[in-house]
Amino acid sequence: MTDRIGFIGLGLMGRPMARRLLAAGYQLTVHNRSWRPVEELASLGARPASSPKEVARESDVVFLMLPDSGDVEQVVLGREGLVEGLRSGSIVIDCSTVSPETEVAIAGRLKEMGVHYLDAPVTGSTPAAESGTLTIMVGGDREAFERVVPVLRHLGSRIEYMGASGSGQLTKLCNQIAVAGNLLAAAEAVLFAERMGLDPSRVLEVIGGGAASSWQLVNLGPKMVGRDYRPGFKAAHLKKDLRIVMEVAESRSLPLPLTSLAWQMVRALVSMGYADQGTQSIIEVLRSLAGSHKPGTT
Amino acid sequence: MTDRIGFIGLGLMGRPMARRLLAAGYQLTVHNRSWRPVEELASLGARPASSPKEVARESDVVFLMLPDSGDVEQVVLGREGLVEGLRSGSIVIDCSTVSPETEVAIAGRLKEMGVHYLDAPVTGSTPAAESGTLTIMVGGDREAFERVVPVLRHLGSRIEYMGASGSGQLTKLCNQIAVAGNLLAAAEAVLFAERMGLDPSRVLEVIGGGAASSWQLVNLGPKMVGRDYRPGFKAAHLKKDLRIVMEVAESRSLPLPLTSLAWQMVRALVSMGYADQGTQSIIEVLRSLAGSHKPGTT
Numbered sequence: 001m002t003d004r005i006g007f008i009g010l011g012l013m014g015r016p017m018a019r020r021l022l023a024a025g026y027q028l029t030v031h032n033r034s035w036r037p038v039e040e041l042a043s044l045g046a047r048p049a050s051s052p053k054e055v056a057r058e059s060d061v062v063f064l065m066l067p068d069s070g071d072v073e074q075v076v077l078g079r080e081g082l083v084e085g086l087r088s089g090s091i092v093i094d095c096s097t098v099s100p101e102t103e104v105a106i107a108g109r110l111k112e113m114g115v116h117y118l119d120a121p122v123t124g125s126t127p128a129a130e131s132g133t134l135t136i137m138v139g140g141d142r143e144a145f146e147r148v149v150p151v152l153r154h155l156g157s158r159i160e161y162m163g164a165s166g167s168g169q170l171t172k173l174c175n176q177i178a179v180a181g182n183l184l185a186a187a188e189a190v191l192f193a194e195r196m197g198l199d200p201s202r203v204l205e206v207i208g209g210g211a212a213s214s215w216q217l218v219n220l221g222p223k224m225v226g227r228d229y230r231p232g233f234k235a236a237h238l239k240k241d242l243r244i245v246m247e248v249a250e251s252r253s254l255p256l257p258l259t260s261l262a263w264q265m266v267r268a269l270v271s272m273g274y275a276d277q278g279t280q281s282i283i284e285v286l287r288s289l290a291g292s293h294k295p296g297t298t
Numbered sequence: 299m300t301d302r303i304g305f306i307g308l309g310l311m312g313r314p315m316a317r318r319l320l321a322a323g324y325q326l327t328v329h330n331r332s333w334r335p336v337e338e339l340a341s342l343g344a345r346p347a348s349s350p351k352e353v354a355r356e357s358d359v360v361f362l363m364l365p366d367s368g369d370v371e372q373v374v375l376g377r378e379g380l381v382e383g384l385r386s387g388s389i390v391i392d393c394s395t396v397s398p399e400t401e402v403a404i405a406g407r408l409k410e411m412g413v414h415y416l417d418a419p420v421t422g423s424t425p426a427a428e429s430g431t432l433t434i435m436v437g438g439d440r441e442a443f444e445r446v447v448p449v450l451r452h453l454g455s456r457i458e459y460m461g462a463s464g465s466g467q468l469t470k471l472c473n474q475i476a477v478a479g480n481l482l483a484a485a486e487a488v489l490f491a492e493r494m495g496l497d498p499s500r501v502l503e504v505i506g507g508g509a510a511s512s513w514q515l516v517n518l519g520p521k522m523v524g525r526d527y528r529p530g531f532k533a534a535h536l537k538k539d540l541r542i543v544m545e546v547a548e549s550r551s552l553p554l555p556l557t558s559l560a561w562q563m564v565r566a567l568v569s570m571g572y573a574d575q576g577t578q579s580i581i582e583v584l585r586s587l588a589g590s591h592k593p594g595t596t
Contacts, residue, residue, distance in 0.1 A: 173490065181480065193469075207472055207476060211421060
């Protein structure tokens with residue numbers, strides 16, 4: 001049975017995902033730390049719940065979309081948490097981007113209760129969540145995965161099974177490694193163009209079609225030039241994701257020189273007050289390092 | 299007049315470029331440090347010359363495609379160099395990737411003789427040179443540029459005027475900054491996937507279509523996984539290009555943390571014996587740093 005669905009975490013991503021499940025005809029029970037998004041979903045026909053435990057009691061499948069590892073642990077294992085309401089045979093799908101080790105630990109704990117736990121982080125921002133075109137990378141029990149694929153199809157256009165518990169998160173971290181490196185590379189290219197007196201917009205056009213091209217350069221480069229820092233993906237979230245990458249890398253004694261540098265730059269960015277700005281604002285860290293030199297001066 | 303063309307530097311890029319000019323019907327005079335490529339072009343109808351000076355005497359437009367700044371200086375200003383044969387009104391087009399400062403200095407020197415000097419580095423590898431689909435980024439006198447556009451159209455599908463002398467090289471350096479950063483980002487993503495026990499080929503497929511995507515990740519990522527290091531672009535050349543970036547950045551007191559790191563990694567790669575391998579072999583530096591740990595061990 002996957003007809004009764006729960007959804008916990010109604011933020012910028014969770015809200016449109018929950019709306020799509022409701023529109024697809026599922027019976028949906030929702031919970032959120034703050035009440036307003038719950039009311040919004042309730043007005044569309046969702047059933048409000050006052051705790052994760054209550055969500056668990058009303059659902060065969062429970063989605064989570066939460067900020068960080070600690071939030072997921074609290075919602076699943078904490079007081080009035082999912083564990084107090086889940087029944088054997090139900091499935092929890094965590095779409096948050098959190099530590100793979102947290103996911104493995106929770107999956108192990110829930111398995112003792114006969115509950116399957118899938119880590120299923122997504123890529124794609126709010127518009128992709130609204131249109132159901134997310135990429136969803138799933139780790140955990142293969143059979144449980146197969147059972148929820150029809151539900152996931154309402155949320156994502158690519159549903160990818162990556163392996164054992166934690167594999168979804170590890171795949172997402174690979175994604176974030178490339179995102180962060182490409183972002184910083186685009187920012188240095190733009191800064192160099194600016195400081196050498198070139199027209200950085202022209203440069204982006206010229207180099208954006210060949211071996212230098214990246215999603216980050218093509219989509220965020222022009223925003224760096226125009227100092228448009230409205231968030232598609234917030235600096236604070238990239239900082240959190242890179243912290244998780246580096247924690248995992250440390251636990252495996254794996255040096256990642258570029259990702260480590262990118263993490264420090266994003267930490268600096270957040271310290272400079274850009275936490276809620278888009279990641280393209282990383283160029284402000286570079287501009288700050290470069291001082292106020294103008295083109296042609298030394 | 300742009301009918302009589304000279305070409306100096308018949309390497310992996312210069313040879314197909316010269317062939318295209320010959321096929322387009324221009325009278326072509328060629329010179330190269332080693333003699334064999336000169337013979338090859340001569341067999342196709344080019345006129346061999348024993349020195350740059352001799353090329354200059356027979357040509358209205360002279361192309362250069364040489365390894366590094368010192369080679370360009372030598373060919374233009376050295377003994378039996380272009381300066382000894384160039385007449386007022388002729389145009390030299392340097393397609394090498396070399397220091398912008400070298401180009402500005404040479405352009406100034408030739409201007410005194412009434413000769414225009416354009417820096418016109420290219421992007422795209424040997425296949426693009428063969429098919430005439432290079433991107434050519436040009437700096438120098440605008441009017442001289444306009445005069446040679448019909449010639450450049452035989453070599454490139456994008457011919458871009460970027461500004462004053464040196465601007466072509468500076469644009470190419472922006473390109474190489476993004477190339478190097480994206481390359482290293484792709485390598486760290488692949489390494490992370492490998493060491494975490496994921497299937498790195500699957501991971502590249504899953505993350506290659508979204509915000510993590512780059513030309514480097516999509517085209518070179520699978521070669522990193524498969525340890526296919528046949529060169530599209532050689533490590534030694536990227537090392538040279540990044541050295542120039544850092545020299546320019548130093549001259550403007552511009553910090554470039556990521557490019558600096560990438561440069562050091564490429565230097566390590568060359569030191570490890572990969573100079574003539576493709577740049578995707580950069581992952582060997584990371585594998586070396588990461589030691590011989592296998593997935594699942596610490």
